[in-house]
Amino acid sequence: MSTPNKAERGFEKLLFASRWLMAPMYLGLVIALGMLLVVFCKEVFYYAPQVFEMKSEDVILVVLTLIDLTLAANLLVIVLFSGYENFVSKFDFDAGADRPSWMGTVDFSGLKMKLIASIVAISAIDLLKWFMGIEEYVPGPEMDRKLFWLVVIHLTFVFSGVIMALMDFIASKSASH
Incomplete structure (x- = not known):
């Protein structure tokens, strides 16, 4: 095996260092997490004073909205941490017991x-919110079409997830042989 020349080593170092171009993107996702927090708090502070006048169905819709926002925030945190560690750099500090497993x-x-x-999960919650509030909408072809597409899009996400899991399963089995 030949030893790489100086130009090749320099180019490889540049490529390796280019991963740091992702860091501002992760910072942008931290800002997006803050935006989700603002929207979450806005929803809580808007609906909390109204809770005694709300019907139970409306409270459930508010709770589903809050769960939806929380799932999106959880997703952001997972992408932030694992993406940064997988593609940029390992975290160099000891978070102790607070470090997620x-x-x-x-x-x-x-x-x-x-x-x-x-x-x-987010799609399912959005679909559930639509189904829970369906009596508020005027029936007709436009509403039927909207609900049809919501279900089709949700099923597409489910199908995509199953296919991705199947591909990962097949890849893990073939990699072990």
Whole structure:
């Protein structure tokens, strides 16, 4: 095996250092997490004073909205931590007992599965919110079409998740042989 020349080593160092171009993107995701927090707090502070006048169905819709926002925030945290550790740099500090157990162990395949599972859950909650508020809408072809597409999109996410899980399963079996 030949030793790499100086130009090749320099180029490889540049390529390796280019991973730091991802760091501002992760910082942008931290800002997006803050935006989700603002929206979450806005929803809580808007609906909390109204809780005694709300019907139970309305409270459930508010709770589903808050769960939806929380799942999106969880998804962001997973992408932030695992993406940074997988593609930029390992965290160099000891978080002790506060360090999530999955941190540092989620590879790209695991990240992909967590991502699709979160998307399916968010889609299911959105679909449930539509079904719970369906009596408020005037029936007609436009509403039927909207509900049809909501269900089709949700099933597409579910199908995509199953296919990705199947591909990962097949890849893990073929890699072990």
